[in-house]
Amino acid sequence: MGVAVREVKTGxxxxxxxxxxxxxxxxxxxKRGRVNVKCNxxxxxxxxxxxxxxAANGANTIxxxxxxxxxxxxxxxxxxxxxxxxxxxxGIVELEIFEPINA
Numbered sequence: 001m002g003v004a005v006r007e008v009k010t011g012x013x014x015x016x017x018x019x020x021x022x023x024x025x026x027x028x029x030x031k032r033g034r035v036n037v038k039c040n041x042x043x044x045x046x047x048x049x050x051x052x053x054x055a056a057n058g059a060n061t062i063x064x065x066x067x068x069x070x071x072x073x074x075x076x077x078x079x080x081x082x083x084x085x086x087x088x089x090x091g092i093v094e095l096e097i098f099e100p101i102n103a
Contacts, residue, residue, distance in 0.1 A: 001078055001101060002029035003037065030097065034084060037095045042068030044083035044093045051075035066095065 005028050021027055040053070040062050051067040057074040067075055068083065080101050084094040 001080060001097070002031040003035050003095070003097065004028070005030050005035060031100045032097050034094050034096050036092050037066045039068055039083070039087050039091050039093045040065040041071070044068040044085070044087050046083065046085050048083040050078045050081045050083060050095060052078060066093075 040060070042051075044050075045068070048068055049070075051070055053061055053063050053065045053067055053071070053075050055074045056063055057071055061071075061074070069075075070077065080098045082096050082098075084096045087093040
């Protein structure tokens with residue numbers, strides 16, 4: 001498990017205001033350490049369980065999003081990650097990823 005992290009990018013072509021990754025360009029992935037993420041559902045807490053949404057279940061759910069509450073068959077618990085505290089007013093919380101799990 002890893003979290004794709006975005007670096008600040010400039011325009012894809014000279015003079016372009018559109019920034020992002022080009023098709024086929026490598027994306028940096030964090031596999032260990034701490035990173036700030038958006039918690040979409042639930043109230044994260046220090047050492048709280050982390051879940052990833054794998055299927056939509058309602059209008060406000062985001063597939064691939066981080067959540068602090070299990071949702072039966074719609075989320076998967078990450079066994080090598082915990083929340084490192086509470087979320088701020090915008091739902092941003094620090095996520096700690098421990099030793100990588102090789103699948």
